[in-house]
Amino acid sequence: xxxxxxxxxxxxxxxxxxxxxxxxxxxxxxxxxxxxxxxxxxxxxxxxxxxxxxxxxxxxxxxxxxxxxxxxxxxxxxxxxxxxxxxxxxxxxxxxxxxxxxxxxxxxxxxxxxxxxxxxxxxxxxxxxxxxxxxxxxxxxxxxxxxxxxxxxxxxxxxxxxxxxxxxxxxxxxxxxxxxxxxxxxxxxxxxxxxxxxxxxxxxxxxxxxxxxxxxxxxxxxxxxxxxxxxxxxxxxxxxxxxxxxxxxxxxxxxxxxxxxxxxxxxxxxxxxxxxxxxxxxxxxxxxxxxxxxxx
Amino acid sequence: xxxxxxxxxxxxxxxxxxxxxxxxxxxxxxxxxxxxxxxxxxxxxxxxxxxxxxxxxxxxxxxxxxxxxxxxxxxxxxxxxxxxxxxxxxxxxxxxxxxxxxxxxxxxxxxxxxxxxxxxxxxxxxxxxxxxxxxxxxxxxxxxxxxxxxxxxxxxxxxxxxxxxxxxxxxxxxxxxxxxxxxxxxxxxxxxxxxxxxxxxxxxxxxxxxxxxxxxxxxxxxxxxxxxxxxxxxxxxxxxxxxxxxxxxxxxxxxxxxxxxxxxxxxxxxxxxxxxxxxxxxxxxxxxxxxxxxxxxxxxxxxxxxxxxxxxxxxxxxxxxxxxxxxxxxxxxxxxxxxxxxxxx
Numbered sequence: 001x002x003x004x005x006x007x008x009x010x011x012x013x014x015x016x017x018x019x020x021x022x023x024x025x026x027x028x029x030x031x032x033x034x035x036x037x038x039x040x041x042x043x044x045x046x047x048x049x050x051x052x053x054x055x056x057x058x059x060x061x062x063x064x065x066x067x068x069x070x071x072x073x074x075x076x077x078x079x080x081x082x083x084x085x086x087x088x089x090x091x092x093x094x095x096x097x098x099x100x101x102x103x104x105x106x107x108x109x110x111x112x113x114x115x116x117x118x119x120x121x122x123x124x125x126x127x128x129x130x131x132x133x134x135x136x137x138x139x140x141x142x143x144x145x146x147x148x149x150x151x152x153x154x155x156x157x158x159x160x161x162x163x164x165x166x167x168x169x170x171x172x173x174x175x176x177x178x179x180x181x182x183x184x185x186x187x188x189x190x191x192x193x194x195x196x197x198x199x200x201x202x203x204x205x206x207x208x209x210x211x212x213x214x215x216x217x218x219x220x221x222x223x224x225x226x227x228x229x230x231x232x233x234x235x236x237x238x239x240x241x242x243x244x245x246x247x248x249x250x251x252x253x254x255x256x257x258x259x260x261x262x263x264x265x266x267x268x269x270x271x272x273x274x275x276x277x278x279x280x281x282x283x284x285x286x287x288x289x290x291x292x293x294x295x296x
Numbered sequence: 297x298x299x300x301x302x303x304x305x306x307x308x309x310x311x312x313x314x315x316x317x318x319x320x321x322x323x324x325x326x327x328x329x330x331x332x333x334x335x336x337x338x339x340x341x342x343x344x345x346x347x348x349x350x351x352x353x354x355x356x357x358x359x360x361x362x363x364x365x366x367x368x369x370x371x372x373x374x375x376x377x378x379x380x381x382x383x384x385x386x387x388x389x390x391x392x393x394x395x396x397x398x399x400x401x402x403x404x405x406x407x408x409x410x411x412x413x414x415x416x417x418x419x420x421x422x423x424x425x426x427x428x429x430x431x432x433x434x435x436x437x438x439x440x441x442x443x444x445x446x447x448x449x450x451x452x453x454x455x456x457x458x459x460x461x462x463x464x465x466x467x468x469x470x471x472x473x474x475x476x477x478x479x480x481x482x483x484x485x486x487x488x489x490x491x492x493x494x495x496x497x498x499x500x501x502x503x504x505x506x507x508x509x510x511x512x513x514x515x516x517x518x519x520x521x522x523x524x525x526x527x528x529x530x531x532x533x534x535x536x537x538x539x540x541x542x543x544x545x546x547x548x549x550x551x552x553x554x555x556x557x558x559x560x561x562x563x564x565x566x567x568x569x570x571x572x573x574x575x576x577x578x579x580x581x582x583x584x585x586x587x588x589x590x591x592x593x594x595x596x597x598x599x600x601x602x603x604x605x606x607x608x609x610x611x612x613x614x615x616x617x618x619x620x621x622x623x624x625x626x627x628x629x630x631x632x633x634x635x636x637x638x639x640x641x
Binding site for chain 2: 031033037073074077081082083084086087088090091092093094095097098099101102103105106209214217218220221224259261262264265268269271272275276279280282
């Protein structure tokens with residue numbers, strides 16, 4: 001039972017961090033489909049950073065800087081060059097996946113994975129069997145709580161929501177939606193770096209090409225399913241992680257009789273049903289109020 | 297006519313910018329950028345047999361990209377070409393499985409029709425949700441891609457599993473030779489004929505029919521079309537079905553042509569590249585054909601690079617991604633380069 005809990009926490013934590021990045025972007029009015037690409041940059045930079053510097057703190061710093069740089073690039077393309085956020089986001093995903101593969105091949109030759117001697121610091125043996133969990137896992141509830149306060153109880157959070165839901169209202173009080181989106185994407189970049197670091201350094205301690213394996217898009221599904229709410233969306237991500245872990249367990253226990261591949265589709269199916277129901281309830285909605293932003 | 301020229305120049309500028317960005321990145325990582333660019337050109341077009349290879353990847357891309365164009369023209373952001381392509385391949389493989397032993401002259405058209413049907417069905421539900429409840433098609437078609445990918449894994453490791461197959465990638469049995477529409481080169485009279493036929497029909501549909509005019513108008517100004525009394529349901533549903541069906545047809549062509557079977561996760565970047573092709577071609581059918589050949593060339597070069605030039609194939613992925621990042625940009629700088637002042641469109 002404890003093993004199962006640990007497995008769920010480990011697989012869920014990277015997803016939740018990425019989901020938070022997606023939530024803040026979505027609230028500011030950017031459909032963030034570049035999560036996958038920025039996350040893998042974070043994962044790659046963490047492992048290569050540890051190998052190069054021998055220090056986790058330095059490696060994380062490098063990962064954060066690179067992820068923030070990628071986020072700023074995405075912001076420039078979307079806001080300054082007025083590109084379509086969906087296509088630009090997908091481009092960023094491709095750039096992250098391809099760029100990290102290139103970087104690994106440039107440095108290590110045709111090597112599929114890069115191992116690091118150590119990963120994210122763990123909370124230690126004094127916590128018994130939970131000691132194998134990384135500090136990012138334990139920090140998660142605090143991060144989510146702070147995130148909720150930031151988005152729902154501060155001036156910044158209100159302005160952020162305004163820039164997504166009604167940019168004109170924000171402009172009319174002298175605010176700048178574009179700047180809010182920059183802030184959101186930069187914060188998202190930091191969260192993606194942490195999510196990537198946890199993915200590659202949490203329990204695995206290696207980087208493999210394409211190791212994010214669609215997590216960025218599953219996080220996007222969680223953002224949509226959780227209606228970009230600072231607590232509901234991470235909860236949805238955790239739910240998806242629980243389903244995934246249970247699916248793998250069920251297959252280990254019952255063998256081929258469990259259609260694991262189809263169980264994996266549950267997050268995407270629930271998201272589709274959830275979005276459909278919410279648009280029905282709204283009554284022929286306008287694309288979640290983001291129509292103006294999406295079709296610019 | 298000059299507006300066409302502007303569009304073409306614009307796309308070319310973006311593609312060149314993306315190539316330069318990628319070359320700079322490669323140089324920065326310690327590869328020889330010039331060698332990379334010449335190898336890409338060689339692998340795509342210059343080497344003997346390269347054109348044929350580019351056609352092999354370009355033909356299915358053209359079909360899917362034409363489908364994406366149909367949806368985007370009508371204002372529907374169908375980014376689910378990958379899923380529709382997979383469903384088309386699954387339906388085609390299922391049809392081939394059921395009709396084993398039939399006369400090839402009947403079975404082959406049935407396979408192609410099944411592919412079209414599969415893709416169309418996979419676009420039908422996002423279409424119905426969009427038109428009926430306003431559900432955002434970006435989300436539904438994106439999620440559809442992942443569901444279809446998992447469906448493909450399930451089908452190839454379950455119902456349609458190759459009993460003789462082993463190894464890591466689950467796949468269906470290889471399609472018997474009489475039913476194949478081309479060998480593994482992917483270029484035959486049949487595949488070329490399909491692409492040409494589809495191209496001509498779509499060109500006529502887009503440029504010479506009421507649907508073409510109204511759907512293009514619907515994409516720019518849906519209210520106006522409604523005021524003119526045209527049914528947005530009919531235009532919308534036709535666009536979705538046609539768009540998905542074409543991607544499904546590409547799946548069937550890929551299955552009955554070069555690949556000869558379906559395998560879990562095959563051609564993973566197909567839908568994304570097809571969307572790129574449609575965007576670079578600015579949704580013109582003729583442009584899509586030319587652009588598909590170019591991106592088919594890049595795909596061919598991706599196989600050529602590691603073997604012949606010792607360069608990582610991921611370079612092609614980076615080129616595609618850079619194009620995606622910038623292709624929809626509406627920067628004044630690029631517009632000036634393309635010789636156009638800021639316009640309202």
